[in-house]
Amino acid sequence: MSAPAKFSTVVIDCAEPTALADFYRKVTGWEITYSDPDFATIGDGGPAQISFQRVTGYHPPAWPGGPAHTHLDLTVADIEGATKELLELGAAKPEFQPGEGKWVVLTDPEGHPFCIAAGE
Structure with a gap:
């Protein structure tokens, strides 16, 4: 690669993205930076963030x-x-x-x- 890849996001599969984003918001002190019924993201303004995506039938x-x-x-x-x-x-x-x-x-x-x- 001419330039190294930069880490940006961990995406976690789940049943309820907004609820799980809120849990991790409380855990980390980060803010919810995006949220809809199927996808939510938390971050602290830095280069890395955590996202949560709805998966039908999630286990x-x-x-x-x-x-x-x-x-x-x-x-x-x-x-x-x-x-x-x-x-x-x-x-x-x-x-x-x-x-x-x-x-x-x-x-x-x-x-x-x-x-x-x-x-x-």
């Missing part, structure tokens, strides 16, 4: 089993406090937790796994 990934899938890794100042807040926002905490306490696996309201770890 969430299984954790920890099932086929390989992509998940988001997020850093938080306080894992225990963030876990509590995320559960209050509608996340769930699966029983299976790898990582020996270095991170926590949660699932969003539609079942997509994501991890939180200590960071700045």
Whole structure:
């Protein structure tokens, strides 16, 4: 390639794009930059964003089993406090937790796994 590709967006398949965008808006502090019944996007004005697209008959990934899938890794100042807040926002905490306490696996309201770890 004459110029390298630049990363712009992660698109997550789901059943309810606007509801899932609102969940991640609360999680990240980013703003909803686009929304219609079938597609929504959040971002912070930087070069990367997360989008959510409606898929008819959507089925969430299984954790920890099932086929390989992509998940988001997020850093938080306080894992225990963030876990509590995320559960209050509608996340769930699966029983299976790898990582020996270095991170926590949660699932969003539609079942997509994501991890939180200590960071700045």
